[in-house]
Amino acid sequence: xxxxxxxLLDDLGRLRNRTRQDSHGYWLPLLLFxxxxxxxxxxxxxxxxxxxxxxxxxxxxxxxxxGGLGFYPLSLFTSFQLDVSGLAxxxxxxxxxxxxxxxxxxxxxxxxxxxxxxxxxxxxxxxALGGLLVCVLPVPLVAGLLIDALGGSDKASALLxxxxxxxxxxxxxxxxxxxxxxxxxxxxxxxxxxxxxxxxSDVTFLANTHGYGGLFVIAIGIVGLAWMERSRLCGVVAVxxxxxxxxxxxxxMENVLSGYPVSTQTIxxxxxxxxxxxxxVGGIVALTAGRRSRQ
Amino acid sequence: MSDHPxxxxxxxxxxRHRLGILTIAxxxxxxxxxxxxxxxxxxxxxxxxxxxxxxxxGLLDVHKGYDGKxxxxxxxxxxxxxAALAKEMAxxxxxxxxxxxxxxxxxx
Numbered sequence: 428x429x430x431x432x433x434x435l436l437d438d439l440g441r442l443r444n445r446t447r448q449d450s451h452g453y454w455l456p457l458l459l460f461x462x463x464x465x466x467x468x469x470x471x472x473x474x475x476x477x478x479x480x481x482x483x484x485x486x487x488x489x490x491x492x493x494g495g496l497g498f499y500p501l502s503l504f505t506s507f508q509l510d511v512s513g514l515a516x517x518x519x520x521x522x523x524x525x526x527x528x529x530x531x532x533x534x535x536x537x538x539x540x541x542x543x544x545x546x547x548x549x550x551x552x553x554x555a556l557g558g559l560l561v562c563v564l565p566v567p568l569v570a571g572l573l574i575d576a577l578g579g580s581d582k583a584s585a586l587l588x589x590x591x592x593x594x595x596x597x598x599x600x601x602x603x604x605x606x607x608x609x610x611x612x613x614x615x616x617x618x619x620x621x622x623x624x625x626x627x628s629d630v631t632f633l634a635n636t637h638g639y640g641g642l643f644v645i646a647i648g649i650v651g652l653a654w655m656e657r658s659r660l661c662g663v664v665a666v667x668x669x670x671x672x673x674x675x676x677x678x679x680m681e682n683v684l685s686g687y688p689v690s691t692q693t694i695x696x697x698x699x700x701x702x703x704x705x706x707x708v709g710g711i712v713a714l715t716a717g718r719r720s721r722q
Numbered sequence: 723m724s725d726h727p728x729x730x731x732x733x734x735x736x737x738r739h740r741l742g743i744l745t746i747a748x749x750x751x752x753x754x755x756x757x758x759x760x761x762x763x764x765x766x767x768x769x770x771x772x773x774x775x776x777x778x779x780g781l782l783d784v785h786k787g788y789d790g791k792x793x794x795x796x797x798x799x800x801x802x803x804x805a806a807l808a809k810e811m812a813x814x815x816x817x818x819x820x821x822x823x824x825x826x827x828x829x830x
Contacts, residue, residue, distance in 0.1 A: 432817035435738065439745045439811075442761065446749040449757075540789050543757025544750045657749075 448720050450544040453652050453661045454713035456531040460645050461706030463523045464699050470519050471511050472692030488513035498571045500563040503631065506638025510691055520641030521563075528555045528648065546655055554651025558644045562631070569625055570632035585633050592626025595619050635676055642672035642702055649706075660716065664709035671702040734779045735810045739764060740772050744807045747782065747799035755795035773797060781806050 488501030501517025532548055539545030599619030602612050631643065646669045653661035674680065681697040735741060742762045747753050759769050776782040781803035785796045799807070
C-alpha cells in the first residue's frame with residue numbers, strides 16, 4: 428500500500444508537470460511587450476514638445492482633480508528630463524499596458540480552445556490591472572502631496588521614503604499576524620497600511636527619474652504571469668526585467684551605449700533597449716523550450 | 723478509531739483516474755474533456771463516468787458549450803474538490819513518510 432502510494436504520487440507529479448507545460452503560453456506576452464517597448468523611441472522622437480501660445484508646457488500630461496486635490500495621473504510615464512509631450516508618451520505607455528493586457532487575455536483564451544487547458548488568467552489580470560491603477564492614482568497623488576514634506580528628491584529623502592516603507596511593511600505584517608480583536612492591533616494595521624502606501628508612492632516616484640514608469644507596470648504584470656504559470660523561467664525573466672527597468676529609470680544608459688547623446692530618440696533607445704531585449708530573448712527561449720518539451 | 727493514514731483516504735477521490743482528473747483540474751482554471759481523455763489515456767465513456775462520479779460528489783463543475791459548431795465540455799474543480807484533493811495528497815504523503823520511517827511501522 429505504501430509503495431503504491433509513492434508510485435501514485437510520482438504519477439500525479441508527472442501529470443501536474445505535463446499540465447503546467449501544456450498551459451504555458453507566456454512567450455507571446457513577453458515578445459509582445461518587448462516589441463512595444465522597442466517601438467517607444469520612435470514615438471519619443473516624434474513627440475517633441477511644442478510650446479503652446481498660452482506658454483504652458485505639457486510635461487506631465489493632463490492634471491486630474493479629486494476632491495480639490497490636483498495630480499498628474501500620467502506623471503510616472505513621462506519626465507521633465509526629456510523634451511517630449513507628457514500627454515503623447517503618457518498615452519503611449521497607457522496604451523501599451525492596456526492593449527498588451529487585453530491581447531494577453533485574448534491569447535490565453537484562444538490557446539485554451541486549441542490546447543484544452545486554460546490557466547487562471549484572473550491572477551495575471553489582478554497583478555496587471557492592480558499595478559496600472561496604483562501607478563496612475565495613489566502613487567502620483569500621494570507622492571505629489573508628500574514628496575516636498577519628505578524633503579524633495581535628494582538622497583536623504585530617498586532613504587527616508589525607504590525607511591517609511593520598511594517600517595510600514597513590518598508594522599502591517601506584525602499586526603496582520605495576530606488574531607486578537609485588540610483596538611491597538613487595528614490602529615497599528617491602519618497606520619502600517621498608510622505608511623506602506625506613502626513609502627511605495629515615494630519610492631516609485633523617486634525611482635522614476637527618466638519617466639519610464641510604464642516598465643514598472645509591465646514588470647508587475649510579468650510577475651503576475653510567472654505566478655499564474657508557475658514557471659521558473661518566466662520568474663527569472665521577471666526578475667531580470669525588474670532589474671533592467673530600474674536601470675533604465677535610474678541610470679543614464681546613453682553614457683555606456685552612445686557616448687554623447689544626439690537626440691531624445693537615441694537617449695530613449697539606449698535606455699529601453701535592455702528591458703526590451705530581456706523580454707524578447709526571454710520570449711524566444713520560452714517558445715523554443717516549449718516546442719522542445721512537446722516533441 | 724485508527725490513526726493510520728489510510729483512514730484519511732476517500733474512496734471517491736482515491737481511485738487512480740479520478741485523482742488524475744482532480745490533479746489536472748487543480749492546475750488550471752478549466753480543462754477540456756478531450757485533453758483529459760488524452761492525458762489519462764481513457765476512453766470517452768470511462769472518462770465520462772469518472773467525471774460524473776466527481777460531479778455528483780460535488781467536487782467538479784462541468785460546463786457544456788460550443789466552439790463554432792464543435793461541442794466542448796469543460797471541467798472545473800471547485801473549492802470542495804481542491805480541499806478533497808489536498809486531503810488525499812496529505813494522506814498519500816503520510817503513507818510514504820511512514821514507509822520511510824521503519825520505527826513507526828514496527829510499532830504498528
